[in-house]
Amino acid sequence: MKVLLINGSPRAKGCTYTALCEVAKELEKENIETEIFHIGSKPIRGCTACGGCYSKSPGRCVFDDDPVNIALEKAEQADGFVFGAPVHYAAASGGMTAFLDRLFYAGDCFKYKPGAAVVSCRRAGSTAALDQLNKYFTISCMPVVSSQYWNMVHGNTPEEVMQDTEGMQTMRQLGRNMAWLLKCIKAGKAAGVKEPEEEPRVWTNFIR
Helix, strand or coil, X not given: CEEEEEECCCCCCCHHHHHHHHHHHHHHHCCCEEEEEECCCCCCCCCCCCCHHHHCXXXXXXXXXXXXXXXXXXXXXXXXXXXXXEEECCEECHHHHHHHHXXXXXXXXXXXXXXXXXXXXXXXXXHHHHHHHHHHHHCCCCCECCCCCCCEEECCXXXXXXXXXXXXXXXXXXXXXXXXXXHHHHHHHHCCCCCCCCCCCCCCCCCC
């Protein structure tokens, strides 16, 4: 089993990375492979709603000049996900938001795979950013992995994040909870438990 951890900070080894590493350590203790993927600091374009990921390149974004399609290739091989982002103006960073919009719109490999969000902030705005990230999971039929507190750490530097003892403990518990759920899913599949039956999708517009 493998968990892909996405670092949505422009800083490769900053506060968000510090939190993700704490989660990854616990997963590895449970013999679950991990990979931390950094989206980088270069501009990431937003989704233009062109529909090309359905008509021209199914499962991939038509824009192939940033990390989105690379991440999609890795996502197909992953069994679970942790998406980490710094808090900018009480929301996930702009680069991470653009990245996730296109990743989830183009990708068809997230359904029924556990997902968790982690946010890092200096002081406030964390719960709003966490709510934002969790919505990607709840529209994609993904089990949401929680911890003993909201999945967040506080600090302005990696060293300060390490001093957030409650936040780091929350990260460790998140890793253990993710490992437990992945093992439960694996055991269920081995026992013959099938994925939920789905109805044909209904789209409702509210203007008549």
